[in-house]
Amino acid sequence: MERIFIDKDTATFTRKDLTLVDVVFRDGRSFEGLEPRRLFPVSDRSRYITLLDANGVEQAVIRDLSVLPEAERQIIEECLQEYYLVPKITRVMDYRERFDGITFFADTDHGPANIEIRTLTQGLKVIGEFRALIRDVNDNRYEIPDVTRLDKHSRQILARYI
Amino acid sequence: MKQKTICKTEQDDPASTQNAPLREAVSVTVNPPFRGQQYTANKQLTDEELQKLENTVPQTELLQFVVAGDLSLKNRYARSLLAVTDGHIYGFDENHHDGVKIFDFTQAGKASVKRYYGNALLVFAGQDEGKKTHFLRFSYREAPLFEAAAAYINSVADGGSREDAQTQIEIAFEKQFCVCPKCGRTLLRPGAPCMNCQTKNKVIKTLGRYVLPYKKLLAFCLLLSAVTTGVSLVPPYMTKTLVDDVLPNGSGRGLLTCVLVLLMTHVIHYGVGIIRSYYLKICGNKIVADLRNDVYKKAQQLPMRFYDTTSTGSIINRISGDTSTIQAFMLRVTQEVLVQLFMLVGIVIIMFGMNWQLTLLSLVPVPLVAIASRIFRKKIRAYYRRIWRHWAAVISVLTDTIPGIRVVKAFANERKGVEKFAARNKTWLKSNNRVARITSLYPNVVGLMMSCGSLLIWSVGGNEVIHNPEFISAGLLVSFISYTSMFYGPVNFFANFNDSYQSFLNAAERLMDIIDAEPENDFSGGWHPEKLVGKIEFKNVNFSFDRTQKTLSDVSFTIEPGDIVGIAGTTGAGKSTLVNLLMRYYDHYDGEILIDGIDIRKIDMTFYRSQIGYVQQEPMMFHDTIYQNIAYGCQGVTTEQVMQAADVANAHSFIARLPDGYDTVLGERGVGLSGGERQRLSIARAVLKDPAILFFDEATASVDSETEHLIQESIEKLIHGRTTLMIAHRLSTLRKANKIIVVDKGKILEMGTPEELMALKGKYYKLIQIQTMSDELQKTKKEERFD
Numbered sequence: 001m002e003r004i005f006i007d008k009d010t011a012t013f014t015r016k017d018l019t020l021v022d023v024v025f026r027d028g029r030s031f032e033g034l035e036p037r038r039l040f041p042v043s044d045r046s047r048y049i050t051l052l053d054a055n056g057v058e059q060a061v062i063r064d065l066s067v068l069p070e071a072e073r074q075i076i077e078e079c080l081q082e083y084y085l086v087p088k089i090t091r092v093m094d095y096r097e098r099f100d101g102i103t104f105f106a107d108t109d110h111g112p113a114n115i116e117i118r119t120l121t122q123g124l125k126v127i128g129e130f131r132a133l134i135r136d137v138n139d140n141r142y143e144i145p146d147v148t149r150l151d152k153h154s155r156q157i158l159a160r161y162i
Numbered sequence: 163m164k165q166k167t168i169c170k171t172e173q174d175d176p177a178s179t180q181n182a183p184l185r186e187a188v189s190v191t192v193n194p195p196f197r198g199q200q201y202t203a204n205k206q207l208t209d210e211e212l213q214k215l216e217n218t219v220p221q222t223e224l225l226q227f228v229v230a231g232d233l234s235l236k237n238r239y240a241r242s243l244l245a246v247t248d249g250h251i252y253g254f255d256e257n258h259h260d261g262v263k264i265f266d267f268t269q270a271g272k273a274s275v276k277r278y279y280g281n282a283l284l285v286f287a288g289q290d291e292g293k294k295t296h297f298l299r300f301s302y303r304e305a306p307l308f309e310a311a312a313a314y315i316n317s318v319a320d321g322g323s324r325e326d327a328q329t330q331i332e333i334a335f336e337k338q339f340c341v342c343p344k345c346g347r348t349l350l351r352p353g354a355p356c357m358n359c360q361t362k363n364k365v366i367k368t369l370g371r372y373v374l375p376y377k378k379l380l381a382f383c384l385l386l387s388a389v390t391t392g393v394s395l396v397p398p399y400m401t402k403t404l405v406d407d408v409l410p411n412g413s414g415r416g417l418l419t420c421v422l423v424l425l426m427t428h429v430i431h432y433g434v435g436i437i438r439s440y441y442l443k444i445c446g447n448k449i450v451a452d453l454r455n456d457v458y459k460k461a462q463q464l465p466m467r468f469y470d471t472t473s474t475g476s477i478i479n480r481i482s483g484d485t486s487t488i489q490a491f492m493l494r495v496t497q498e499v500l501v502q503l504f505m506l507v508g509i510v511i512i513m514f515g516m517n518w519q520l521t522l523l524s525l526v527p528v529p530l531v532a533i534a535s536r537i538f539r540k541k542i543r544a545y546y547r548r549i550w551r552h553w554a555a556v557i558s559v560l561t562d563t564i565p566g567i568r569v570v571k572a573f574a575n576e577r578k579g580v581e582k583f584a585a586r587n588k589t590w591l592k593s594n595n596r597v598a599r600i601t602s603l604y605p606n607v608v609g610l611m612m613s614c615g616s617l618l619i620w621s622v623g624g625n626e627v628i629h630n631p632e633f634i635s636a637g638l639l640v641s642f643i644s645y646t647s648m649f650y651g652p653v654n655f656f657a658n659f660n661d662s663y664q665s666f667l668n669a670a671e672r673l674m675d676i677i678d679a680e681p682e683n684d685f686s687g688g689w690h691p692e693k694l695v696g697k698i699e700f701k702n703v704n705f706s707f708d709r710t711q712k713t714l715s716d717v718s719f720t721i722e723p724g725d726i727v728g729i730a731g732t733t734g735a736g737k738s739t740l741v742n743l744l745m746r747y748y749d750h751y752d753g754e755i756l757i758d759g760i761d762i763r764k765i766d767m768t769f770y771r772s773q774i775g776y777v778q779q780e781p782m783m784f785h786d787t788i789y790q791n792i793a794y795g796c797q798g799v800t801t802e803q804v805m806q807a808a809d810v811a812n813a814h815s816f817i818a819r820l821p822d823g824y825d826t827v828l829g830e831r832g833v834g835l836s837g838g839e840r841q842r843l844s845i846a847r848a849v850l851k852d853p854a855i856l857f858f859d860e861a862t863a864s865v866d867s868e869t870e871h872l873i874q875e876s877i878e879k880l881i882h883g884r885t886t887l888m889i890a891h892r893l894s895t896l897r898k899a900n901k902i903i904v905v906d907k908g909k910i911l912e913m914g915t916p917e918e919l920m921a922l923k924g925k926y927y928k929l930i931q932i933q934t935m936s937d938e939l940q941k942t943k944k945e946e947r948f949d
Contacts (some may be wrong), residue, residue: 111239138301140280155538161547
């Protein structure tokens with residue numbers, strides 16, 4: 001089956017639920033209750049957004065969010081915002097370390113959080129030079145977009161691990 | 163109704179970190195009863211929350227349980243609350259109208275937890291699938307409890323027993339509270355020791371276990387050390403006699419005596435030194451060999467879960483590299499630390515005896531050295547950890563590409579591999595260079611400080627010798643200077659000792675990670691019958707690898723002894739997971755798996771696995787002879803038994819054709835044999851084991867149809883009279899099965915005899931049709947080619 005790509009204005013979206021949209025294509029085809037999901041949630045968040053139906057079957061793929069008309073883009077982004085919670089760490093106040101288990105006491109853009117990771121290899125990944133991704137023991141995700149832009153105290157704490 | 167309250171104080175709660183003191187330990191406390199009634203809760207409720215409950219819940223209702231969430235509906239960290247009473251469901255969230263939403267059990271509709279990415283939502287479907295309600299949001303941390311709560315609500319709404327539901331929810335709460343009472347960290351299972359709360363002393367204690375057996379030898383060496391140290395203190399003293407008494411008096415006889423005494427001390431010093439050093443080295447080697455054995459043994463017993471999340475490269479590095487670091491350190495400790503300590507104490511005593519004022523003067527740089535050492539220690543530690551991580555990254559390229567060299571070459575990807583390796587090596591080099599900077603700076607700065615110390619003695623002491631010769635003689639000053647330089651030796655040693663101590667501590671920590679990790683449950687002990695009959699039952703089994711996605715949900719089935727069961731389903735449906743659970747690679751599932759009516763987690767593991775023959779899709783061959791590969795895991799088998807097994811597996815004929823026969827040594831991963839030949843060896847392995855139960859995981863997936871026929875034939879010989887589970891993609895392999903289980907998305911879709919399933923015209927029927935179609939297509943293509 002050919003993959004259907006949604007480009008510039010091939011389709012319109014209506015928000016149906018928290019994370020679901022109804023999609024109507026210009027050629028008349030329509031789908032109800034599709035869930036936009038990132039195909040590259042780590043490396044490319046605004047391109048290749050897949051639209052899955054209730055059975056998890058892909059119905060279409062948005063190639064690039066930025067080329068969509070403003071209103072359509074916003075609908076999809078709101079859905080993604082509800083689906084993906086990856087708080088950005090803005091400050092690391094303190095840490096506690098015993099053996100390989102580390103807890104960071106941090107501030108994020110979603111409020112303060114205690115981030116518990118079991119091992120560095122599993123819990124902390126540095127992507128590129130400055131971007132850090134954290135996955136805690138419960139599989140929650142956090143991100144530091146640019147380690148160098150944190151305050152000195154936070155950087156000092158993180159320097160132990162990155 | 164007896165109810166338990168399990169809760170933690172809220173320091174662990176992200177929302178409260180601002181006002182609560184950081185780093186404070188979480189303790190298990192009990193929530194005060196609500197209107198005189200106990201209830202189950204996952205967190206200690208604040209006064210404000212209790213007040214809210216007081217105001218909202220009518221007096222006539224009885225509070226059953228409370229689950230505190232950690233996100234608001236708008237995805238911000240905040241406390242939300244799910245309170246369930248015998249009449250209603252209350253959801254407290256600041257985004258609800260008036261801060262609360264109330265449902266009764268019938269009007270809410272089906273409750274479900276939808277897991278998103280890093281957050282999840284409790285949703286009520288509404289009556290007659292009407293309007294959905296987003297009730298509360300929470301992170302993955304609390305999701306399991308909300309899932310249990312949803313199950314409770316659904317079960318009560320469907321008219322199920324409240325008592326049963328309450329028991330279920332309490333089990334869920336208890337499970338969630340596999341937390342360390344000291345630090346609040348999640349544990350692997352209830353009662354498991356907390357890795358987090360073990361202090362550095364634990365490292366010393368654990369490694370101490372390895373030193374103890376050699377304590378006699380070590381004590382002997384200690385004695386020798388005392389002798390060498392004592393003897394080495396003699397020469398400077400002789401210098402004093404020489405300068406003050408012998409040389410000024412011009413006594414030739416005295417000079418000769420002095421020289422002879424010095425010769426004696428040197429001979430004793432170095433002679434005893436040889437013996438001591440030899441025995442200490444032996445001790446160090448033995449200790450580390452023991453340690454390495456233990457770590458390897460432990461690594462063998464670790465559950466698959468550990469290997470799923472830790473790269474094998476890092477484990478190999480720990481066993482080979484880290485034990486070597488510890489060896490180096492052990493040798494250092496056992497050889498030098500004691501000697502240097504003796505020396506230090508001895509010199510200080512003599513120096514004080516000679517002149518206490520000068521001694522104090524020479525001690526001036528010591529605090530400076532100690533401070534410098536502290537600063538250094540803090541800095542270097544992070545660097546060593548980083549170096550190790552970078553080194554593990556280098557190793558992981560090795561472990562990926564060297565064994566997979568065929569794939570690398572096939573994709574002409576050598577250059578990329580080299581680049582990746584070079585890049586990782588460069589990072590390693592960078593951090594190592596940074597350490598080199600610090601490690602070369604520090605000892606030399608310390609050295610400089612110490613040299614300045616001896617200048618201090620020259621100037622002060624020299625002044626005394628010039629103006630006050632009766633107080634300090636020239637001989638005393640000279641011998642004092644010698645003692646001082648000897649004294650700085652051990653000080654310098656201990657200052658640098660940090661260096662190896664730090665890398666030792668890091669290596670030890672990583673080893674302890676393995677030594678202290680939870681092994682597979684009850685590796686020995688447990689129920690041990692003569693032989694298994696082979697009845698397999700799954701009862702409501704739920705399983706998830708990583709808590710995010712259920713790999714199996716509510717799987718129940720029974721297999722009678724001697725049944726030949728085919729498991730069909732698309733890729734990723736959960737077929738292999740069934741076998742993984744049966745093999746007890748993973749023990750953390752919900753529900754029960756019974757063999758002959760006994761929970762498999764209660765059966766002696768070694769015995770249990772010996773009763774199972776497992777033929778995998780890609781059989782693993784060891785770097786050993788064919789004979790040893792077949793006899794792998796079977797002790798005390800005769801040569802003929804092995805040959806017979808090879809016969810059954812249709813392997814004997816091709817082995818006989820090999821020039822080295824059964825003595826053919828296989829390369830790593832069985833290089834030198836075809837896929838089908840390896841598969842037949844692995845079947846022979848299973849035959850030899852004579853198991854009660856057999857698993858075939860896509861055994862014929864990667865061979866041509868002719869070989870498949872040979873393998874099929876051997877499988878048919880093998881499975882006779884044994885309970886057999888066959889996972890197959892190619893349904894033709896399942897023609898011998900008397901029962902088929904069709905798995906889809908972790909659930910059992912269809913189950914029955916092949917005829918029944920064909921009559922059902924469901925998924926199995928569809929799969930068969932698709933396969934027949936493609937088979938026919940292939941056949942026509944072949945025929946066309948022949949034409």
